[in-house]
Amino acid sequence: MKVTVIGVAGGTGSGKSTLVKRLQEAFRGDDVATLCHDFYYKAHPELTYEERTKLNYDHPQAFDTQMMVDHIKALKENVPIEHPVYSFVDHDRLPETVLVKPSKVIIVDGILIFENRELRDLMDIKVYVDTDADIRLARRILRDVCERGRTMQSVITQYTSTVKPMHEEFVEPSKKYADVIIPEGGFNSVAVAMLIQNIRSLIDRN
Ligand code: CTP
Known part of the structure; x- marks a missing residue:
């Protein structure tokens, strides 16, 4: 089975998840697997919770990108993988893993997936979601406070110091590596429809 890998990058709060959801819906019949770079945040068992809250999670070194590369390569060779599970509340990798079986389409998403050459070379289509920084920050505050157990003060401090x-x-x-740049990602229905059509023809060619 030939596997098509679609990369979705873009800043925090840009709308990557919404775009990924649209693509999952569109290609459901083709058997879609999704791998987030976030799953591969490094664990730090040597640090306390307090220390982990202060780490820089927006630097390429924060991720175990090699593990993700190995997993995508395995899936391309039709070998199942087990990806790690990460908790944004605990700032830690959880003990469980999730089994992913090989599928025709793999969607890869994350803020820094185009930064690593080996990772981006595995992708057939690279999409960058481009959204204004003020909109991204507003979304991030709401999301981190509601879903990731953060205070507004901590989100703003983290945003200005590292994000x-x-x-x-x-x-x-890393936007320069994109094949397509979509303003507002999954909320841009015209661009999403064009993208789906394009991916469909790529899958059919594969
Ligand atoms: N992050 C964090 N704490 C951690 C690990 C990561 O606050 N322990 C943050 C990083 O600062 C990084 C962000 O998580 O900026 C990455 O997730 P993001 O791209 O914001 O979320 P998605 O839902 O994948 O993307 P989108 O908002 O575009 O849908």
């Missing part, structure tokens, strides 16, 4: 500078240093420059 924003790392976005400017690593995420934004």
